[in-house]
Amino acid sequence: MRQIPAANWAESYHYSFRECLSPTSVDELCGIVARSGSLKAVGSGHSFNGIADGSTAIRLTDMPANPVVESNGTEVSVGGHWTYGDLAQFLHGQRLAIHNLASLPHISIAGAIATATHGSGDGNGNLATAVSALEFVAADGSLVKVRRGEPGFDGMVVHLGALGIVTRVSLEVRPEFGIAQSVYEDLAWDQLLANLDQIMAAGYSVSVFTQWAEKAGAIWLKRTASDADWPAELHGAVRATVNRHPIIGLDAGNSTEQLGRYGRWSDRLPHFKMGFTPSSGAEIQSEFHVPRQHGAAAIEALLKIRERFAPLIQAGEFRTVAADTLWLSPQYQRDTLSMHFTWQRDQDAVNEAVRHIEEALQAFDALPHWGKVFNERGIGARYEKFGDFVNLRNRMDPERKFSNPWLDAVVFGAGEA
Template identity: 50%
Template sequence: MERNWAGNLTYSGRVVVPASVAEVQEVVAGADRVRALGSRHSFNDIADTGGALVSLEALPPDLELTGDTVTVSAATRYGVLAEALQDRGLALANLASLPHISVAGAIATATHGSGSRNGNLAAAVAALDLVGADGELRRVRRGEEGFAGSVVALGTLGVVTSVTLDVRPSFDLRQHVYLDVPWRPVLEDLDEIMASGYSVSLFTDWTGERVGQVWVKSAGTPAPTDLFGAPPAAVQVHMLDGEPADAVTEQLGVAGPWLDRLPHFRLGHKPSHGAELQSEYLVPRDRAVEAIGLLRAGRERIAPLLHVSEVRTVAGDDLWLSGAFGRDTVALHFTWRLDPAGVAALLPDLESLLLPLGARPHWGKCFAATARELARLYPKWTEFAELRHAADPLGKFGNAYTAHVLG
């Protein structure tokens, strides 16, 4: 039986592994229900279906450079793509915490890295090739009508077979980790702290008066000598107790290529804890301090279920179902212990605090909100519903998840 990365979900459909785009077209055209199955790094049933689960892992791993873009097969892992670009002196502007995830799966859910000036991974998309409900292959390009609704689409418009991404010249980063940074000055000027590097992450369990770790990835400008009296760590550290430090990307201020510093985890190692669940809520930047205060006040319920939380930033974008649509955003991430019942019981109460602040749940992680609550959070909700109906009037790409969260 096919399972997701965390092991909390068993997929119910029949896995199909086409070896060409033409075979993808045949599968989609002949199926009543279809979902694309990515790298399985999701914590809910977004990819599940009782019909055909299409894995694109056997498609030819093509890479085509054209000007300042690269086109790759949808199932390409970001870590593999990053190595190929680095060999050519090129880079992506952003990467997620782990390079193990597939390009198409990450962009479909607006998965992101970190950085006050960095958009999520989907913001780099210049074009998509996808197989529609009729089995026809279509290309959607930036600037065309409907493009902004087609990138972060939760797999509801078709099976994406290739993605074209913006690239830039390669660059180096240095990474420092600061330990036990006081919360008070961090919250007094959160924007300044989060802009102190190319990418900045705070790791906390919400207890106590100090942030456990602050990871600063710097490009060009030097990293701070200390953060409110907290110096950089003198040895390599993992954000999770008991996990090996060699699983995370190099720290201690040693300069290295972007692909070896932007993610938190190394491609050849286990990312995070492994036996875990995850949730994430993206709040408007100007409500972030308020949201953090609510989470610290609720630490007695949160901490027993938690491995660690991460606070990071994402620049605003114009993609309709993106968590950062129309606003600069702070992402509040929760790496939970593998306790599905306990997490499920907590999430409605957590969302009762965060959703009124405008928090949008990450589409690929654990959350409780339904279409009724979510519709109020996305200004282009109606336009996306119309785009989805036009592309898939019979609901071939729908499933229980889409019925729950999109209606």
């Protein structure tokens, strides 16, 4: 028996768990699942809503991660509870890499793919797109293995924790690569709006951080070439000469290295270093994904109402994510501009601010990040492949062992959460 998880990482959402089980082997986990009526796996607890809540928590951190390089060095298979930071360390020893990382390496692989967690880059799919095979314990306690190309695979990767307990994940890997990062400050709104596509295409991974203030903010440019030329200005934004934190005014000590210094992919793609507390901690996050062609118009629509949400902002960020084929991915068959908000930790005020943002983005087919704060309910129905996902879930979890009030209301449109 483990300590019962009380709250998410940011302590903005309080779980209702009454017990926590931590099996040490897949066999033990299969037995627990077969016997239990209701279970919820908790990864690293970084989601900001009730997606990971339940009555009995399962933590897999006592199970062996047992990372294995497979398929002639093109795949790695690992326990789903491992964090991307642990994985990056292991891959470094093998001179391998995955295609991208989120803003921080502290999150678990199974939890990140559950919500279609993403980094940035016009050519980079979200982190779930690297998954080539999965192993689940299904509701009857049986072990289900599924590989890309097999029936249902595309529905199981962005799984929302609704299909079973993910024990192992196989990810596509590539030879280790390097990244250099530079920050360009004081980007004007008119420059961003007029040159959005060029700015987001300027590197392997590009983020634009904004406070929704008079100026748009700063471009964080991550490039793969070791000898990249860094101009003094980019669309009027000026290259920073010291390291920066994404939240203006905070100490840059826990941010990844900048100033164009070339280094390992895993030390540059996240914004925060592994050994440090990411971000500020006391926060809430929201994020909305809009189809790329609506990117500039969606930003303009939010600029018109910014006084309704800007006072609550710690940091905002624009990123791009490439289209994929995963049924519940907000990038399903569409490239997106992702509009992220790190809020002050005031849940009621955030709900209200988000309501205004949702209204303003209605015209742009925006879909929320599954792991963050939004108000819309019954969202599953807006996904083209939702009917197939419902059938998959009926098959894998007919008794709803892995459900919770959040899934029922937010995804399936039943009840309240």
